[in-house]
Amino acid sequence: MINSEIRYLLRKIVGKEYCIVDVDEVALFLYDETERFLRPQASQECVVVKPENEQEIAEIVKIANSESIPVVVRGGGTGLCGAAIPTYPSIIISMERMNRIVAIDEKNFMIKVQSGITLKGMNALLNQRVNLYFPAKLGEDTAQVGGLVAQNAGGAKVGKHGVMRNNVKGMRVVLSSGDIVSFGGSLKKNNAGYDLMQLMIGSEGTLGIITEVTLQLFSKTNFNSGILVSFDSYTEATEVVNRILRKGITPLTIEYLDRSIAMRTAEYLGEEWPLEKGEVFLLFELSEKNEAELFNASVGIEEVCSRMGVVDYIVLNSIKERNRILEIRSNTYHATKNLLVDSLDISVPPAEIPNLMKHFNHIARKYNAIIDTVGHVGDGNVHNNIYLKNGEVPEYYEDMKVELYQIAISIGGSITGEHGIGKIRNKNLKMQLSKEEIELMRGLKQLFDPKGIMNPDTAIY
Ligand SMILES: Cc1cc2nc3c(=O)[nH]c(=O)nc-3n(C[C@H](O)[C@H](O)[C@H](O)COP(=O)(O)OP(=O)(O)OC[C@H]3O[C@@H](n4cnc5c(N)ncnc54)[C@H](O)[C@@H]3O)c2cc1C
Structure with a gap:
């Protein structure tokens, strides 16, 4: 009270x-x-x-x-x-008032911010001040840096530089006792003791309050491009992704969209979707160090797509056109959320995506359900939309979801690749984690938060 x-x-x-x-x-x-x-x-x-x-x-x-x-x-x-x-x-x-950049360390390619700054706000200020950038691109850039860290967010541009976990270097935290601690720093290397900073990443507000964050920045390059391609089915499209990655090409972005989602979102935004043919789309964004590398990567992608029966494609040379398509991709959730029961967030080893998609289709047929897909296929992370039926949660929803989770886990996957456990997936966590893992996590929670005041009923309980 x-x-x-x-x-x-x-x-x-x-x-x-x-x-x-x-x-x-x-x-x-x-x-x-x-x-x-x-x-x-x-x-x-x-x-x-x-x-x-x-x-x-x-x-x-x-x-x-x-x-x-x-x-x-x-x-x-x-x-x-x-x-x-x-x-x-x-x-x-x-945290909204704690929204300042504390320092930009150009020499070490790092930025220190108060955790309440939004991704959008930080990027705008960075853009004005230096020729460096932070790669995270979420569907929703009003998310705050503290929230990105607390959820270990990913997004559409992690192909080259990784998720938050790979790019947070330091942080300050208020513990449940009210004591203030500092973890990590502006270091590339740090092996002093257990990595408590990494433990905070993805802890969903259950271990402490992150007040300040130091992030790794990257050099901007002028050698950027994009390609949007379409295929007749997920089989070819997902195999294309594997072949491209196996060639050693590392696009900044590899996003997958089913036609139904792309069309619905384009219409929602009053935009035109540029490709008429094909049932599934892949969006590639390339960001390379020089012209030769950009050329080689583009040719490599085109070769693989041609060999795998590409149906249609468009080269997105201008940043405006790339951003327009990425904006449509970023709005898929907003365009569909009123129709959805759940947008799953399963992740598997990237090479297993074709296998996962095959199982999804089999399960959808079994339940006579529509599941469509959008996601970060290059990272092995897809969002599968399960829809309402006549405005209600269909009776098969829970069973089907559990079956989808079981399949993902059986091929080495996770029930959540980026959105987290929060208060909606706790009961499914034990499908993936062992008893020993859960006990260790409970022990850590008890140590950090003996009274259980930090975001109760979240992530682990
Ligand atoms: C349209 C849309 C697209 C999205 N796209 C992506 C995507 O591409 N990739 C992705 O990973 N996620 C995505 N998300 C999910 C969401 O944006 C991320 O989970 C994001 O990291 C949440 O940040 P937030 O600031 O909004 O956090 P909130 O929703 O406010 O909070 C999330 C959790 O973090 C905790 N928290 C927040 N700030 C702090 C802090 N300073 N210290 C400690 N704990 C804190 C909260 O207590 C809560 O447990 C998307 C969401 C939407 C709506």
């Missing part, structure tokens, strides 16, 4: 303006982007605080700790696993 005395103390820390108790205003902070039929019910008895700095967060958490009140950190609220939804009366810490 967040009584009036606690509200008074919270107001004293952040100021009246930044302590929200009005029910209608609090309601704006209770849900994220999780599919409406999947998300848990939020508690209405929450208070939202908007701290200005790390010290204020530490003071808030000390109160929460001494009173055993749950704390839910809120980033951009774009999450897709219900992780930011408070299911108990909670103090919601909204």
Whole structure:
């Protein structure tokens, strides 16, 4: 229970303006982007605080700790696993005011930011100031850097540089005790003890509050291009991806879209989809060091596509055209979400994608269901849309989902490649993890958060 005395103390820390108790205003902070039929019910008895700095967060958490009140950190609220939804009366810490770049270290190719800066905000400022960039490209760039770290986000441009886990170098964290710690730094190499920073990445707000993040940056290049191709079926398209990767070509982006999703999203945005023929599409983006490398990679992709029966293709030379197609790809969730029960997030070793897709089609036929697919096939991560039937969750949904998870796990995969466990996949976690792994995770949670106040019922319980 967040009584009036606690509200008074919270107001004293952040100021009246930044302590929200009005029910209608609090309601704006209770849900994220999780599919409406999947998300848990939020508690209405929450208070939202908007701290200005790390010290204020530490003071808030000390109160929460001494009173055993749950704390839910809120980033951009774009999450897709219900992780930011408070299911108990909670103090919601909204990070939106902590949105500054702390430093850009051009010599070491690094940037230090407050964790409440959005991806969009950080990229815009970076663009103005230096010839360096951060590669993450999510479907939703209002996500905050702290949220990206807490969810170990991926996205459409991780082919060359990896996911968040590969590019976070340091962070500052407020622990559940209210103590402040610093993990990692601007280091390329660091072998001092267990890697607690990596443990925080993907911890979904359950181990501490990330207040500052140091990220690896990369040099921009002028040698960029894109190709959009189509095929008659997933069989050829997914095999093409494997062959291209086996050739040693590493595109920045390899995105897959079924025609139904591409068309629906183009229409939703009032855009034209440029290819008329073919049932499935692959979008490649290349970013190379020089003209010769760009030429070789482009020719390599074209050769493999021709050999595998490409139906149609277009070269996307201008950045405007590449961004237009990527924007359509990025909006697939928004264009379909009202029709969806679930957009799965399965990941398998990349070479297993053709096998996974074959199983998906078999299972869809078995349940007489429509499952269409969009995703980061180059990373082995696909989003399979399961649709509502007459506006309701179809009776086969749970069984079919479990079967899809079982298939993925049987070929070395994961039930979630980027969206996380949150509050909607906890019950499926034991399908993938061993008893020993779960016990170790519980032990870590107990160590970091003995009172269990940090985002309860999330990820592991
Ligand atoms: C249209 C759309 C497209 C998307 N595309 C992608 C994609 O391509 N790739 C991908 O990986 N994801 C994608 N997502 C999912 C989502 O954007 C990511 O999970 C993102 O990382 C969430 O960031 P956020 O700031 O919105 O976090 P929130 O949703 O606010 O929070 C997510 C979790 O992180 C915790 N958290 C937030 N900030 C902090 C902090 N500072 N310290 C500790 N914990 C914190 C919260 O408590 C919560 O548990 C997409 C979502 C949408 C709606």
